[in-house]
Amino acid sequence: MARDTVAVDVPGAPAEPAAGVLRSALVRWDTALLVVLVAVVVIAGVLVEGFASGRNLQFLLLDVIAIALIALPLTLIVITGEIDLSVASTLGLCSAAMGQLWVAGLPLELIVVLVIGLGAVLGAVNAVFVTKFALPSLAVTIGTLAAYRGLAFVVLGDQAVADFPFRWTEAASGTVGDGAVPWAAVITAVLAIVFGVVLHATPFGRSLYAMGNNAEAATFAGIRVARAKFWLFVASGAVSGLAGVYWTLRFASARADNAAGLELAVVAAVLLGGVSIFGGRGTLLGVLLGVLLLGAVRNALQLADVAADTLNVVTGGLLIASVVVPNVITLTRALWRRRSRTA
């Protein structure tokens, strides 16, 4: 894939004179998130009984793994200025298919491969609509959000398949050795490193920023915009399929309604992580910090017996604050930037 971008010389060069300033702002956003996360952990560790324990860390990580996984490719997609809202439905359809294949008697090892493949195919369907027919990804993936979830119900209907082998379901929430870190978190971390390297250390990754800033300019600069986006959507589908495998095994239950509505949590985490919804801005580290911050805040408030309603208000508030605060601060700069872009 890296071959696609040999023509790009300087990352973020097209139509972005303020790249340096921006990058330092980004670093500051990551730092700010880290500071807030550490503060939340320290405060919760002192004030909330049961927060600072290995077992709780395990619970916290298990809760955010699916979100973290899906957020990895989504970060890259949003940076190119597109969006994929169908991720949770892809997860659900993959989970339903997993149940149906298991009932059909296929070996689980094969099912896992097939299900991830199915996810990739579903992602490719999105990709075809977005890149070949040049349709807005927001509308396409709202459509497939409904379609994939509907197909999940068609595949598995009202059933729940639950007789997966105990060894496998146990492994899905099992930890490395006797520690608190789940295996699944290690796998997620490895994938995060892969995506991080692709985004931040390859010409391909840097070309994604160029697309997000100005797709036309990127095209003129020789970047194969459509092709890059195509593979990003495929990756998003495949990783959603993997998340479907994790979800199914962790809850020992293949159901068509698995993870319904999770797309909102993932998008919230990505945006909180400092990725601009308009594309061209954001880091993978920021997104992971965003995922952990949302997870830690929810976990701590839950342990402190704060009602679910308030949790939702907090999630919404964090999301709004994460975009409003930096925007208000840099409004003047944003204005100037917009003017220079339209000029």
Added chain:
Amino acid sequence: MSTQPKRTLRLGLIAATMATVLVGAACGGTTRGSEDNANPSGNQATGQANPDAPLVEGLDVAFLPKQVNNPYFTVADGGGKSATEEFKGKYKEVGPSEASASSQVSYINTLSQQQTDVIATSANDPNAICGALNSARQAGAKVVTFDSDTKPECRDVFVNQATAEGIAENQVKLISEQIGGAGKIAILSATPNATNQNAWIELMRAELKKPEHGKIELVTVAYGNDEDQKSFQETQGLLRSYPDLKGIVSPTTVGVAAAARYLSGSEYKGKVALTGLGTPNQMREFVKDGTVKAFALWNPADLGYLAAYAGAALASGQITGAEGEKFKAGKLGEYTIGKDGVVVLGPPTVFDQGNIDQFDF
């Protein structure tokens, strides 16, 4: 940039890798039935019960409904609260704002982390919350399920609102009385994957096979997803599809209320009989205006009350969840644990014009 041969080569490589993985996976893989999937940590009724042990004071009792702010569970948990106050425990209600199994798991983990003594929960999925419940039990919590059960090995006691047979029998009897023992009926259920709904529907089918109900034909089951709008549409659809429909049974509070509201404003009012499981407050209006003659429900407050007492009896060592053990549940009297650790609240109450005003829930 990419030349055709290179691309073909790459695709070939990918295909070859995939094929290798697939073949490798297919040989000697884990298939259904090839491995014992019983949960080794799932335990049943261990230890000795001491029926004379006093109820421990100061127990931490947590109610985890399918969904908080759901009126049915608010009433049920309210019953749990008054029971907990009677035996001087500390009550709290926690839970997700959407009825999903995965968010319940997160709350169970939290409760286990907080060293809660008794967890009373209604399961959104019989399997999905099993692992979390078992690890909470290993951490010392006693688990009582009410309304919707998990697999028996994941909890100590299940407080059943009524036996499934009792509900099926009651519903068929009610509709049979209202349509004069003959004609086509339909069922308006909740979501297609609601465990208890499906169990009741199966038993209703069996009940209808009995000779005394030979003239009643169950034409279809519709699903209103426990949403007003969908239940409305499904009721309309039933009446359209089966013009000679004599009655509808809706064994869910949302469905029966939506169907009643639709019937009361339509030309079918009084012509198509409706019964089901509903709350008196929701149905009062329709019983009074003649749309509905009679319907049934257990008292959800009693259900929560009994669940709290069962939990306290477990945590105090009075019972272990084994068949045949007895415990006292305050004002409700004595209960005996049945097979698989199930306690049955009692037969459902039938509400009609005569008694509906005596109830407020």
Added chain:
Amino acid sequence: MSARLAAPAVPPAEADESRTRFVRKLWLAREFGIVVALGLLVLVTTLDNPAFLSPQSLRDLLLGAAILVVLAVGQTVVIISRNIDLSVGAVLGLVAFATGKLLSTAPGTPAVVAILAGVGLGAVCGVVNGVLVAAARVPALVITLGTLYAFRGIDHSWAQGQQINASDMPRSFLRLGTWTVLGIPVLAVIAVVVMAVVGFYLRSYRSGRELYAIGSEPAAARLSGIPVGRRVLTSFVLCGALAGLAGVLYAARFGTVDATVGTGIELQVVAAAVVGGVAIFGGSGSVYGAALGAVLLTTIGSSLAVLRINPFWQQAVVGGLILAAIGLDRLLAVRAANRLRGRSSHGA
């Protein structure tokens, strides 16, 4: 059926003198497509079950669509200006509960006051969205995703699991939900009036037309002196107010309200607008199309129920329909662009 529903779609095209003939044709074609789909759907269902066209059934269809139509009209105004409002479901839920609360504590409240109060509360929510979007210049998708959580959370904390039932509300108010005028449900009449008024505003008022300009090219709109922030704020307030109205109508129709009312309906609303030909990136579309989209989506639900098709298919069909609709729009837009190439000018 289809004739009656098609009626609102025709007058705008007739009255639309300001547009070029071609754009008018395009509009007609777009809405005509939905009408044809709707007609086919009704035809197939009726062939299978003639009762589908009975007066009671038609009344039910209109009643079922009314609330979605009101929401879709509001959403259209926002989408035209290249924004989106995902919080409409939460606003509907909040207002429905507030209405129930108002009427159960003060049963003497006249229905008109309840409606005004609901519209007012919805408008306040719209102001919150609008100010955040317009003043802080934050994308509407993000803001309204946040307020979706926030408004719903407020609703839940207020309700505390309480449910308000039909017997708690005055009968005069509930009659609004079932009352008919000349056989047509008053709810449907309200929806049609809302659609016509908003449609007239968008077409005939300068500020309405400016929304299209903003949606087509915000930067150009700003440069040409359009007060973008104020217009965007107005569109959100309008959308919020209509979501509020929908909330009141919901309470009247269903008679049972709790804090979960309207959860997830935002997806259907956006789907209705998109199916109805409103471009998701602004600048084109009409409230009539969106309203027809809403009627089509509701009718699909009813048809599947009547045809006794596995209800699991419904969502998949809706998803496919959205994809088909945006694909069709793209096709039409490409053709339009090809034909317009070389022409001197066209409106908005």
